[in-house]
């Protein structure tokens with residue numbers, strides 16, 4: 001008979017409550033939780049003083065993505081390994097259909113990148129770079145194959161941007177299928193003009209990236225998107241929300257009865273636009289923070305934290321899209337528009353959210369667990385297999401010590417990138433142990449099982465009933 005393992009006497013974090021108790025793991029599954037006593041010869045791990053959290057679910061990564069003439073620094077091996085070390089046990093990446101391709105072709109390519117290389121379980125969203133009747137005809141089989149969420153871009157003209165009529169058409173089809181679409185909301189036409197103007201003026205330093213992508217362009221795209229949804233009321237969410245203005249627009253649409261789910265990212269909660277320096281600063285270090293949408297202001301951060309706590313924002317992904325400073329970010333040394341867009345973050349998501357959210361009193365541990373795991377599991381069709389600590393669920397468990405205080409050092413991270421935007425951040429609380437389907441892969445903070453045993457997750461249709 002297969003041996004069980006007892007995680008004894010911790011605090012089990014559940015939606016809305018925290019219960020003192022133990023968790024028994026048998027094979028890949030949680031057998032039971034509650035007040036449990038060790039069985040004869042059962043292995044016991046003493047967890048007094050620690051939290052039990054459901055393994056983190058990362059909703060937004062770009063691993064091994066070809067972009068702007070280069071490829072992201074993290075592939076599926078290094079990216080998921082970093083995720084695991086940080087308490088994330090499921091990663092949902094954006095498989096991308098490039099121009100002229102079918103979705104099936106894009107998906108196959110992503111399977112080739114990921115299969116047999118992942119340290120966590122993983123799934124794919126399907127990112128579309130265009131829209132046409134052929135892609136529409138393909139959606140049903142893609143959804144049936146376990147990819148129940150898509151992504152469309154309202155930015156990146158001539159590259160990925162879609163128009164409202166195309167959005168309407170796509171949403172009509174996902175609505176018919178019960179699937180969903182996440183939208184990158186920025187006005188791509190205006191960004192193009194603004195970038196051109198800055199370059200014509202000789203404004204080529206990283207500072208001008210944010211000047212060409214102001215907050216109003218996120219707000220405007222959200223208003224435009226929600227006009228479509230006022231007609232359709234289809235499942236959808238907004239990816240990487242970065243502004244207070246955007247959140248206000250979302251709430252206004254909600255007052256008209258539109259159901260909108262929202263993702264934000266640690267960088268929009270914690271890093272400010274001041275990182276870009278000033279119009280006259282020559283410091284190219286600012287390139288480390290070039291991402292789209294760009295970093296915003298303090299008032300935006302406050303609005304996003306409040307939104308996360310109150311239920312206006314439902315989950316946190318990182319948009320992990322890592323490029324090395326040396327050799328990659330440097331491609332744009334003479335022109336900010338050539339700096340690859342994106343930054344790393346996959347490893348620190350739980351740590352940042354705990355230290356600056358829970359430990360600072362912005363949200364309780366239960367809300368923390370919802371926005372880092374449970375809500376994503378429900379919306380992305382993985383619940384109750386993932387996202388909850390209960391009998392029958394996968395034994396994806398994080399043992400979290402709330403006490404240690406430590407400082408982020410990029411060189412200590414597992415991400416394959418030569419910097420972290422969070423260098424020198426002071427943290428409180430630390431991921432101690434991580435179980436992936438019952439396998440004790442991280443012990444006392446160290447990865448002890450290096451095997452790439454992560455499994456592909458076919459996902460069910462979204463559950464929209466989350467807060």
Ligand SMILES: [Zn+2]
Nearest residue numbers: 060062319321
């Ligand atoms: Zn992204």
